[in-house]
Amino acid sequence: MKKNQTGRINHFGEFADKKLEKEYEASEYIILFKYLRPIVLFLGILYFLFIIPDFFFVKNPKAFQLIFLVRTTYLVLIGIFYFRMKSIKKYSTLCFWVTLYEIMASVVFIFVFCQYESPDFFIQAFGIIAIILAVCLVPNRWINMIMVSVFAGVTFFAASIYFLEQMEASDFSAVIFYILLVTALSSTASFRTHLFKRIHFLNGRDLIQLSIRDPLTGIYNRLKFDDELDKWISYAKRYSCDLSLMIFDIDYFKKINDCFGHLTGDKVLTEVTDLVKGMIRETDIFARWGGEEFVILLPNTNKGEAVEITERIRKRISDYDFTSGHLTCSFGVDSWRKEEGRDSFVQRVDTLLLNAKEMGKNNVQSDDISLMKSILLSE
Numbered sequence: 001m002k003k004n005q006t007g008r009i010n011h012f013g014e015f016a017d018k019k020l021e022k023e024y025e026a027s028e029y030i031i032l033f034k035y036l037r038p039i040v041l042f043l044g045i046l047y048f049l050f051i052i053p054d055f056f057f058v059k060n061p062k063a064f065q066l067i068f069l070v071r072t073t074y075l076v077l078i079g080i081f082y083f084r085m086k087s088i089k090k091y092s093t094l095c096f097w098v099t100l101y102e103i104m105a106s107v108v109f110i111f112v113f114c115q116y117e118s119p120d121f122f123i124q125a126f127g128i129i130a131i132i133l134a135v136c137l138v139p140n141r142w143i144n145m146i147m148v149s150v151f152a153g154v155t156f157f158a159a160s161i162y163f164l165e166q167m168e169a170s171d172f173s174a175v176i177f178y179i180l181l182v183t184a185l186s187s188t189a190s191f192r193t194h195l196f197k198r199i200h201f202l203n204g205r206d207l208i209q210l211s212i213r214d215p216l217t218g219i220y221n222r223l224k225f226d227d228e229l230d231k232w233i234s235y236a237k238r239y240s241c242d243l244s245l246m247i248f249d250i251d252y253f254k255k256i257n258d259c260f261g262h263l264t265g266d267k268v269l270t271e272v273t274d275l276v277k278g279m280i281r282e283t284d285i286f287a288r289w290g291g292e293e294f295v296i297l298l299p300n301t302n303k304g305e306a307v308e309i310t311e312r313i314r315k316r317i318s319d320y321d322f323t324s325g326h327l328t329c330s331f332g333v334d335s336w337r338k339e340e341g342r343d344s345f346v347q348r349v350d351t352l353l354l355n356a357k358e359m360g361k362n363n364v365q366s367d368d369i370s371l372m373k374s375i376l377l378s379e
Helices: 017-047 053-059 061-085 091-117 122-136 141-163 168-210 224-241 252-259 262-277 303-319 343-357 368-377
Strands: 243-250 284-289 293-299 331-334
Touching: 017 061, 017 091, 053 061, 061 091, 091 122, 091 141, 122 141, 122 168, 141 168, 141 368, 168 224, 168 331, 224 243, 224 284, 224 293, 224 343, 243 252, 243 262, 243 303, 243 343, 252 262, 262 284, 262 303, 293 303, 303 331, 331 343
Parallel strands: none
Antiparallel strands: 243 293, 243 331, 284 293
16 A cells, blocks of 8 residues: 555555655646546536437426426536536646535435425435446545545435335345445445555656666666756757756765775765755756766856856865765866757866866866955955
């Protein structure tokens, strides 16, 4: 039923974690919207067509006219809901309206039932069973399905006791049993559907994370970074916004692996990652470029700001006591130039990183050396 504590399913067939449930609802809404509208319209028309048996069983013209008016009104409301659904953007709001219309359908059924001069108890019981099955067919929150099913069953039994004078206790008991059985089976099947859909969502979510995350450090991988870089370059072109890129790697990282082993080397990579993550903004895109090399994309950041951020990161790393002791990193940083392509941008900053390596490592290189000097002198 659960993969971990975060993915635990509560007694209502939903994620116990509210944030995770919101994520699920957002993804479910996209899928739900595609087929909910035709289902609602089909069931609404089918429900209206029950006016045909009403015509043969209701002998009183006024009663039939009233039934026709009620069914027509409900069909019109279904039509309004069908078109209004386009403007509903939240899963919870959609479930609310679905539940409301299902309750209205139950009320219409009981109203029509009360208009029959001598209704057949078993035929009407089959009708309420059909409503319960339809309720479990239409996508909705599981708890809402249960509430509507119970409401339909209770109001039917109350109306039967009030309007049907000659009714055998054994017949009444049998109908209660079958309606309870159908409700229990339908709700169980519905609960399992809700459960499996959420498990599928979790599995898909995990697969997506595996496809975009570096398995060691947990930050983005190169493939995801390329996608983000393309997106932000397009954004910068469209809105003339600043965009900066930082590439850095760990100096003498091979010596760490040779002296302390690869497990210690992996530990150092995660420590560097955690340290840098604590110094950048949520909007910055941090990824492992490969081996001991990392990249950070800085949206809405000009060259001067990017160099300042880079220098703070360089100094923080050089002062930090890692598992293998003190270490340093070399950095290349620059801003995107108008009409520049992704590969050209990355190549230019990567060349700046190589320059930093050649100049003795543990330094920041930008193509504006005077800017770099002024920052260093101000410290």
